[in-house]
Each structure stands twice: as structure tokens, then as C-alpha cells.
Amino acid sequence: SQKRTSLLYISALVLGLASLTRITITPFLLIILFWQLLFFSNNKKRNIKVTLFMFLIIAGILLPWGLRNYILFGEFDFLSDEAGILIGTFETGEQYSDSRIIKSYDYHDPLIVKIFVFIKDNFNIYVKSCLHRFIIFWSPFTSVMSPLARIYKGLSWLIVFPAAFGGMIMSRKKWRGGVGLIIIFIFYYSLLCSASAVNPNLIYRY
Numbered sequence: 001s002q003k004r005t006s007l008l009y010i011s012a013l014v015l016g017l018a019s020l021t022r023i024t025i026t027p028f029l030l031i032i033l034f035w036q037l038l039f040f041s042n043n044k045k046r047n048i049k050v051t052l053f054m055f056l057i058i059a060g061i062l063l064p065w066g067l068r069n070y071i072l073f074g075e076f077d078f079l080s081d082e083a084g085i086l087i088g089t090f091e092t093g094e095q096y097s098d099s100r101i102i103k104s105y106d107y108h109d110p111l112i113v114k115i116f117v118f119i120k121d122n123f124n125i126y127v128k129s130c131l132h133r134f135i136i137f138w139s140p141f142t143s144v145m146s147p148l149a150r151i152y153k154g155l156s157w158l159i160v161f162p163a164a165f166g167g168m169i170m171s172r173k174k175w176r177g178g179v180g181l182i183i184i185f186i187f188y189y190s191l192l193c194s195a196s197a198v199n200p201n202l203i204y205r206y
Helices: 001-022 025-041 045-075 081-092 111-121 123-138 148-170 178-195
Strands: none
Touching: 001 025, 001 081, 025 045, 025 178, 045 111, 123 148
């Protein structure tokens, strides 16, 4: 319906603005656009039209910021300052203290190049670190919790966690709609946090 399409365009506007402040949203934009292309309706031409307009709205939000960065810094970059947290942690060795940090890139290399070089040079320790963060993400505890807090969080986790996954399975008939996209985002965000250098004392799923 026209109302549904209008709401979708409004969501594209909000997502574009969100990407300016939270880099974690930016990669998921591609998944959202692909999802609308496949599942918005049974009309392929309409899906292409809606997806294209969503892309143009998001691009229209991000483009001015990219141009601003190009004028001021000489790089067309529409990502927020959060983009530097991963490589910043790599360079300082935080969370990777048992790995010798090998920097074979130039200071002016793009962020993505620095990240891939680090992973290549420190692959084993990086994989172990990702697995550690993934477990923390889905567990009810953090390293700074008191014993009483661990009991409380553990009991609530035993109720909420199975119920959440049960709800996902029971709603499988609605996965082609918005429910499926929400489930994808949950797992996308957990994998993103696992692959990034983040504070292990936070419980991200909340």
C-alpha cells in the first residue's frame, strides 16, 4: 500500500541519519536494501523501484558528510569516528597483548587495509579474541559483576534466553516479513561485536 511505502521511505531517512552516528548500522543497510528487493512485494518491478528510492534517500543523507570530509581532510569518508576503534585497538595492542603487533601498512592507508593487514599478521590470536567476545555477548555475566548480580542475571537469562529463541522458531511463518529482518539484525550485531574491539564488560544483547 501507499502508506506502507511511505513508512519505508521514512525509515530510510532515519537509517541514513543513524549511520552518521553509529557505524554499526552502516553495513546492515546493504542487508535491508537486499531484503526489500526480495520481499517487499510480489511485484519485482515495484521492489526494484522501492529499493532504489530507499538507496537514493540514504545516499542523499550520507553524501554531504562524505563531501565535507573530502574538502577538509582529502578523503571521501561518510563513516563516523567509531570506525577507528578497531584499528586503534590493534595499534595499541589492547586485547591483543599476547600478540606481537606487526604493522606493515602505511599511515595513510585506508582503514579497511589496516584492518586486513592486522588480521593477516595476527590471525590466530584474532580468531580467539572474536570467539571470546562472542561468548561474552550471549552470556549473562561480565567480569566485573558481583556474585549476587551473577545469580540474578543468570536466573533471568534462563527465562529470557530460551523464550527468545522459542519465539523466533514459532514466528518462522512470518520470517519473510519484518520478523525475519529483526532476527537477522540480532545475529548480525552479535557477529559484528565479536569481530570488533569492544569493551568486554558490557552486555550487548540488552
